[in-house]
Amino acid sequence: MTHQTVTLAGCELWLLPEKAVYWPEQKALLIADAHFGKAAAYRRLGQPVPRGTTQSNVQVLDHLLRQHDCQRLIFLGDFLHARGSHAPATLAALSEWRARHGALTITLIRGNHDHAAGDPPAHLGFEVVAEPLLLGALALQHEPAPCPGYPVLAGHVHPVYRLVGKGRQSLRLPCYHIGRDVSLLPAFGAFTGGHPVRCGPGERVFVVGDGQVWPVTGGPAATGSPTNAGNAV
Template identity: 60%
Template sequence: MSTLHPSSRAVQVAGHELWLLAEKAIWWPQQQVLMVADIHFGKAASYRALGQPVPGGTTAGNLQRLDALLARLPCRRLIFLGDFLHSREGRTEHTLASLTEWRSRHPSLAITLVRGNHDRHAGDPPGELAIEVVAEPLLLGPFALQHEPARCPGHHVLAGHLHPAFVLRGRGRQQVRLPCFVIGDGLSLLPSFGHFTGAMTWQPDADQRIFVVGDGGVWEVPGPPNER
């Protein structure tokens, strides 16, 4: 039985407890399901193929964070909410070899990919990764697990795609933009899990709670949106 880590936050969504993790993922303890959005494997390699000077090591870093979560949580199923691979150019021998080696360390783990817009262009993961690939929505209990944040009648949508971030403002011109979870009425968003994926500044609606991620923790932004 897993215990809520001090860096995480538990929220009630559609009558179920979900944990918002500092690693920018969601854990559903009742079902022992880990949800990750927008990991974008091979994105840095895609840019390097275009001659752009971008850092390496992003695939290894993403896999290390996944390994840490899987070691800490009794996970029965890992669900990627879209954009597993960034592009066809990112399907390099090194990236695919790293993914194959990682999968070999978790042979009994059920893994599902809800196909996102980048997956449709990059192609599905290689068969040796043993990843079930489905179209959205993936209906699981009260939730519709999707990549695109479109409402699904009768279900609470958990989605990615938009890479939300929130700007915290201090004195004067001080401000910092942090990735965030957006928990709303019928639709909630995960931040992008992957390194080197960018973010979209989020302006919350009145029914949305914002939980920012930074410095190894998750914090709710207090007060109604017009007071933030």
């Protein structure tokens, strides 16, 4: 099985290897921290960064929407990276993508980068809201802050987990961090960094790699596969 299923407040959620969450009951796809146009913004500053990241992200989105019965796509903040992300090539790619999914309801919960970058162009047809977005039994947010009475799904942190092997071997992988009150999605964007997280009491971590999602178990001395591997640092 390529995805892992978790249940929060009675809501079944699929943790997907594409770094997105599918919510079958709501027929909704949840994505955090796409940061579209980040590479374009860096290039405008004269930085030699890779091209093609927007197209790569768009292709993954197309794949996800083909694979799952989605009526709604919800971005948990940071859709665009900066003012410089409004580059013609970036907006053209997003416009072509949106045209292929005209019937899809798309909601953006504003994150800190969205406040700086500005809302997506009106022709993309996004509903843009402030956090929290209360949907079913969950609170959807960008910032990982508790919401009284609701388990929170959030982004912002770009969580990664370090698997420690024998000797000095280690591997940092994007992860889902499922907490008691607040759970974190990995950054969806192909050109994003990561912040290491730890797995505390009552929490779960699922790492993403090689087209699959694995639960992480084991203590500081554990080694081997992701189902029995490493400590977070």
